[in-house]
Amino acid sequence: MLARSPAPRGRTPQVPMPGPPHALRTLPWLDGDGYYQDSAHARPQLPRLQGALRSEACVVGAGITGLSAALELARCGVGVTLLEARRIGAGASGRNGGQALADFACGIEALERRLGADAAARAWELSCRGIERLRQRIARHAICCDWDDGVLTLARSAQQARRLYRALQHRRTRYHAGELQWVEGGELRAMVDSTRYCGAMLDPGAGHLHPLNYALGLARAAQAAGVRMHEHSMALRVQREPNAWMVHCTHGVVRCRLLLLATGAVPGAPVPRLQRRVLPVASCMLATEPLPRPVLHGVRAAHDSGPACDYYRLSADGRLLFGTGAFFAGALLHDSARRRAMLRRAMLRCFPQLDDVGITHEWGGWIDASANRAPDFGHLGPGAVYLQGFSGHGLALSGLAGELGARALRAGRGHCADFELFARLRHASLPSQGVLRIPIGVLGALWGRLLHTF
Numbered sequence: 001m002l003a004r005s006p007a008p009r010g011r012t013p014q015v016p017m018p019g020p021p022h023a024l025r026t027l028p029w030l031d032g033d034g035y036y037q038d039s040a041h042a043r044p045q046l047p048r049l050q051g052a053l054r055s056e057a058c059v060v061g062a063g064i065t066g067l068s069a070a071l072e073l074a075r076c077g078v079g080v081t082l083l084e085a086r087r088i089g090a091g092a093s094g095r096n097g098g099q100a101l102a103d104f105a106c107g108i109e110a111l112e113r114r115l116g117a118d119a120a121a122r123a124w125e126l127s128c129r130g131i132e133r134l135r136q137r138i139a140r141h142a143i144c145c146d147w148d149d150g151v152l153t154l155a156r157s158a159q160q161a162r163r164l165y166r167a168l169q170h171r172r173t174r175y176h177a178g179e180l181q182w183v184e185g186g187e188l189r190a191m192v193d194s195t196r197y198c199g200a201m202l203d204p205g206a207g208h209l210h211p212l213n214y215a216l217g218l219a220r221a222a223q224a225a226g227v228r229m230h231e232h233s234m235a236l237r238v239q240r241e242p243n244a245w246m247v248h249c250t251h252g253v254v255r256c257r258l259l260l261l262a263t264g265a266v267p268g269a270p271v272p273r274l275q276r277r278v279l280p281v282a283s284c285m286l287a288t289e290p291l292p293r294p295v296l297h298g299v300r301a302a303h304d305s306g307p308a309c310d311y312y313r314l315s316a317d318g319r320l321l322f323g324t325g326a327f328f329a330g331a332l333l334h335d336s337a338r339r340r341a342m343l344r345r346a347m348l349r350c351f352p353q354l355d356d357v358g359i360t361h362e363w364g365g366w367i368d369a370s371a372n373r374a375p376d377f378g379h380l381g382p383g384a385v386y387l388q389g390f391s392g393h394g395l396a397l398s399g400l401a402g403e404l405g406a407r408a409l410r411a412g413r414g415h416c417a418d419f420e421l422f423a424r425l426r427h428a429s430l431p432s433q434g435v436l437r438i439p440i441g442v443l444g445a446l447w448g449r450l451l452h453t454f
């Protein structure tokens, strides 16, 4: 079904009209008792959108992508309204593993094959710039989010170690990533109190942070820059008028010239054809009580490079925040106690010495996985772009993506080379839940598994 204004005139690009926001009804929120919420700074009070308003630009989704885009537009003097279905950082941005990494979920090698060597080299530079921008924003807006340098990528088997070492050498030689270091043996054991790993890549330029406090800091900066923000204001449909976009929410509507969609994996994106290009994959985390003795030394954040990747870091108050992309589907999605038990087992496989340590929090979130795990950016029509498909690797990239999306909007189609570089990537539409009638959580979990086996 296509959305039309009541009396469409001339050549009006048409954007599909959504049905009811089914993802909102069918996807469990996996909120649990989030550690990040418990340790969050004060939130700005943001009203629901009521009535009709005009705004030069409208950004939908207040995750890092949407907030960064709104901030960039406001910085360039564009009047912006930002709509968020729930609260600032309620999606993946406020509940993730907190590890800000260069590169892409699909790996730079996949982009070399798809885009060619030169474009991939530019993509690599941009992914590194994602981290640079994140650091700059923290400094410029004085965001207190416990940034800490350095992340380890761990290999659990000799085969993984060989693959990881090859990847490191490739990045050093082709992308001059001389800062990447190989760690193994006693040196690795001195950094990670676990016998599980046989090699690791250390990236001292990457880092980790409290993601919700970072998102809230961006929101404060956006508010100070004049962005008008509305929480509990879900965009239900997007409609093209001859010279404007109309974004309809339950209690109001925004008329704008420029539109940017940054709706992540959930809920019910206002343009279903975009929603079909990402599949929500659940990933869950726990927080322990402050550890009697840290399990990481020197570097306080790590993840492994295997299927159903485990990722963990030490929080500023000395807890282990441990997450896994293991198979979360079916009853697990609805049962916090079972998720907590599963996460605890996964943590003890890495750190059996934590058997006596209490678990204080458990929560989860949805990852917007694209079919090829490459980012999915593109144009919706004149003056409208979307950014999605970060596939679990978006903490640093989403900030840069927001900036590129904002630039592409201002420059017009085809005039922001860095945005177009990603927009060139082809993406398959994934089977929709309605068609297959498979619970979307199961499908997402299967998909997550499948992606990791390639």
Ligand SMILES: Cc1cc2nc3c(=O)[nH]c(=O)nc-3n(C[C@H](O)[C@H](O)[C@H](O)COP(=O)(O)OP(=O)(O)OC[C@H]3O[C@@H](n4cnc5c(N)ncnc54)[C@H](O)[C@@H]3O)c2cc1C
Pocket (backbone or CB within 6 Å): 060, 061, 062, 063, 064, 065, 066, 083, 084, 085, 086, 087, 088, 089, 090, 091, 092, 093, 094, 095, 096, 097, 098, 099, 100, 101, 233, 234, 235, 236, 262, 263, 264, 265, 266, 267, 268, 269, 270, 283, 284, 285, 311, 323, 364, 365, 366, 367, 387, 388, 390, 391, 392, 393, 394, 395, 396, 398
């Ligand atoms: C458990 C977990 C761990 C992760 N760990 C890491 C990690 O360690 N490192 C890393 O790089 N990445 C990680 N990620 C991925 C990373 O969090 C995401 O790639 C990134 O946050 C995406 O940001 P976003 O702004 O695009 O989407 P989101 O943060 O999901 O934001 C989208 C926002 O849009 C809102 N929205 C959706 N639809 C509408 C609508 N119709 N109207 C209004 N608002 C709407 C949502 O409520 C949400 O707030 C993890 C993700 C999860 C879930």
